[in-house]
Amino acid sequence: MNVAIIGATGYTGLELVKMLVNHPKFNITYIANSTGEQRVDELHPCLQNVISMDVQKAQAKDVAENADLAFLALPHQTSMGFAKELLELGVKVVDLSADYRLELETYEKNYCAHEDKEHLPQAVYGLPEYYKEQIKTTNLVANPGCYPTATLLGLLPFVPYLDENIPVFVDAKSGVSGAGKKLSEVTAFCNVNENIFAYNPFKHRHMPEIIEKVKKLGNKELNINFVPHLINATRGMLVSTYVTLKEDIDPVEVLKNAYKDAPFVRIKDKPVDIKSTAGTNFCDIFVAKNGNALFINTAIDNLLKGASSAAVANANIMCGFDEALGVPNIAYVP
Amino acid sequence: MNVAIIGATGYTGLELVKMLVNHPKFNITYIANSTGEQRVDELHPCLQNVISMDVQKAQAKDVAENADLAFLALPHQTSMGFAKELLELGVKVVDLSADYRLELETYEKNYCAHEDKEHLPQAVYGLPEYYKEQIKTTNLVANPGCYPTATLLGLLPFVPYLDENIPVFVDAKSGVSGAGKKLSEVTAFCNVNENIFAYNPFKHRHMPEIIEKVKKLGNKELNINFVPHLINATRGMLVSTYVTLKEDIDPVEVLKNAYKDAPFVRIKDKPVDIKSTAGTNFCDIFVAKNGNALFINTAIDNLLKGASSAAVANANIMCGFDEALGVPNIAYVP
């Protein structure tokens, strides 16, 4: 099946190229960014000797002529304009931006006016552990945010055992690649190296995404308080979620039941780390209990399970392939 | 005043030497470790051209002959045997181990049988922000643990506004030097680099220390749940404490009142980072509120405010000097 990658300049676009160039069923026929001026191995020298293809200036019509499915690794707002056109031209879309993740009201409150209200209701939230059946039949997958993926996979199984009135605290730690490629004082080497700090406490846009999905999937409006931290690492995400249980449960059993059919969730018997998941599509989960206090500990690769490999897995499902096809399960990091 | 450093091999011993060699009032007359076989600048080559002095095999009688005050940077259990002898010989002691930090029962439950029950009741917990008057007149200071220092300075001012039944969550992140110099797979470069992970969740020995001090200083038995993480940094500690308020308060005002006379506590208007405190005796604090959820964010240098510079500040107070004398307030880290 022929696929297009729109937005090849950033980290998630590059990861898509890396996976799709070796994918047994998908065939990259079109790569684009906003300028369309280089070959892809000039844009990303690490691709030299791997793939050499002109990068196009993105045009929906050209995509439709060349591909059956498109991955959009674009900024929010830009993405929905492009997705709308593609959907109308009959191209399946996996959108890695925030544009189709939220209900209209939540979206417009946290981002901007929505410009594709027509397709928004059809979008399926691309968390295969919870929406696999719906993904199979949709033409539009909204790939989840990285923090929501790591948080929801840990938190959702425990929602039935939580009290709506007691705060849930999510202390999340992300590698710097999560901030994208844009130059900034925050992500300059001398600021991040040998450092760790919180940013936007209680104000990150992924907080309403988490709250909305918990409400939808867990039928409960939890008081979720989200604090992201930036860590001294390129990739990887660790989420430490702290909740108060209203009844006594065996948390490992809860997890095992929730994920018995999930090929990319691993229940661990020790605290998880980012290195074991970096470079893969796995989400590792560990839990520990202290009386009514529960510590839910998840790790993912923010660029893969938190973005690009999840997108490929979603595309696999949309096209009737195995979820795991061409999706990395091991990484060359010791 | 002549001082001795016992336990010069480890990180905290080295930091003591560094500060005391340039201290305007303390004069190092005796340095010891368990072997007594090298000069101190052989043991720590970074001290070459700075101080050249034989390291002794530690003997209490020799300490008493050479010094009026001794810093003990020894493992717990070893430390109390040595402190006991020194106190009986009339030497003032600043003990950096856990041996005199806790009440007898808490200590024996979490460490081992106590071997100096005689002096334990006289020990003052060396947190000058709360015990300055008592430190002035004691001969025995128990220097607090690094995690308790960073946690308590953030948490204590808010204890009156917390409900005993709702869990407090402490998500703490420490640089690797906090684990000491002993070789271990955990602290090997390839394990820590590009990584972050929790360890001993709810089971670290600093958890009962925090609970006991909150009870003593805040008159409230809180349900405190402590999860430490190891981060990819040599030194520095960030603590993110999450509490549920039972009434509406202005948290910045609470902090300002609590620390108006504390020279080494800085209230910040942005999330704190470890780099700004590394190499100094400062504790930086930031707070953010979201409804009844409060995020208390503190940073210290685990080896300085969390150990050795706190010990020097305590010694200053014990000897009638200014708390800040010879204690680093700036670091040569960009």
Next chain:
Amino acid sequence: MNVAIIGATGYTGLELVKMLVNHPKFNITYIANSTGEQRVDELHPCLQNVISMDVQKAQAKDVAENADLAFLALPHQTSMGFAKELLELGVKVVDLSADYRLELETYEKNYCAHEDKEHLPQAVYGLPEYYKEQIKTTNLVANPGCYPTATLLGLLPFVPYLDENIPVFVDAKSGVSGAGKKLSEVTAFCNVNENIFAYNPFKHRHMPEIIEKVKKLGNKELNINFVPHLINATRGMLVSTYVTLKEDIDPVEVLKNAYKDAPFVRIKDKPVDIKSTAGTNFCDIFVAKNGNALFINTAIDNLLKGASSAAVANANIMCGFDEALGVPNIAYVP
């Protein structure tokens, strides 16, 4: 084809498992280490959900019953004992140790007495860029050292233009994984982090390996002076070689001629970096000239092109497969 991995505990053994588990032609039938007590995904938790197989206590006879080719990721001296048995049992061997890399005299001078003088002369040095034809027909490949691989691929094309009397200087920088998994003060996080230092200048065992291979392949006994450095990175190797040209040449043309048929050598027009090769089997090369001074700059992944992926490529060639089969050409590092 059925293959065995002997020595699965260390870094290179793990990398072999990772590649071979997804290899289209090789089938792992036997994994062993010196204890044989765990499953491979217990030994390396990152393999959970990827491969679950008992690790055996290594026995040559069992290998021969289960596999046609064995990868030996063992310490030198141990390796030759094992290889000898396997070769006698008709098993093809790719040896990642130093045991078959050198001529007898060089080996015994730098390592120990050789215990398999019978097979030593048959061993082919596993640098496919120079020995591809010989590798095709041998039963015993001696996989090159990591430093020699990175140095030789840069240096060899220029040997004809160098004077034997003027020293060649090799300033090599290796990630910490090159030192293996053994605990050591040198590779403890707090020693390596934010640091860089030379070790064993002019005394590393890879120096005689480089000299011998230059003599053999370049017919010239050069005065090569090798200084390795340890850098603050887990994997990757950068080699900066400095030579004096005795005649004027176009160094880029020299490289292009030398490697026109080498699928895993990339000639770059900017200084190379370790990140672009980490996780792959590529060797990147850059050159710059200043009068008669030439800077040859190469980068490889020390664990892959410097060890395990080179071993898989060699096994591919030995078995008549394409050199690139199942060998990583892209890495999930941004």
Next chain:
Amino acid sequence: MNVAIIGATGYTGLELVKMLVNHPKFNITYIANSTGEQRVDELHPCLQNVISMDVQKAQAKDVAENADLAFLALPHQTSMGFAKELLELGVKVVDLSADYRLELETYEKNYCAHEDKEHLPQAVYGLPEYYKEQIKTTNLVANPGCYPTATLLGLLPFVPYLDENIPVFVDAKSGVSGAGKKLSEVTAFCNVNENIFAYNPFKHRHMPEIIEKVKKLGNKELNINFVPHLINATRGMLVSTYVTLKEDIDPVEVLKNAYKDAPFVRIKDKPVDIKSTAGTNFCDIFVAKNGNALFINTAIDNLLKGASSAAVANANIMCGFDEALGVPNIAYVP
């Protein structure tokens, strides 16, 4: 003595403030940058509770009214305009830029037209190990570049034993702070982390500075070839210099003779590392010989001995104080 710091925004300006705020003889009376809009502890939050002073918009007349000596931490070209005015107003100047380091011809070839030819001949190159007497009596010190400092201190003692026709190779490695604070793709965290690479091989402006000073101090025009590398560290510089000896010498004796009176040069018996000098004014040197090949290995802190602490030491000497006064000799890095 009252001093001014002009250019307080960058790394070297900040380091100057840190040292001078605790200096026993110098009193900061004036701090300036190009905007003059904040307090110094707003500009650099790590200075909170340490020094609170308005940052001025730099004016030469104001400097002269407030200070007897000025440190200029300005870009080249800007610096000479300012220095000229200050010198005419009778203010002593320590210039940290390149503007007064080179002879007119070398400067104009490598930088730009010189705008203060009047004072250029009076400038003394601020390497106290070689120019201490001249520094004592000058009003204008040109603080050396970081790479030249680390290279020259290692290389100069060996110049008499080198042949002008055989290339000298300098493989230098610098922490990222050496690139200054300006945002750049090169110094973004994700580019530097887990990486190392050369830049500007044979083309860095510090190469002519090294060549000129070797010629001046060593009376020999050497064929020096300089290749800088950027490393994954915030501060610190390691230089590995490779030379060919034309006669047999004891290199350690040569060093000991050269630096017997240099308080900030330490001869080491093991390869040097950046961590032991980071945060101090020390230059550590190690040498190893292999036949006629010599490895000269030096380490400094690029921001201190390579810039700001050297500037303070120079100011000390200019003002008749001890070179070491207020200059850091120990660092709070384990």
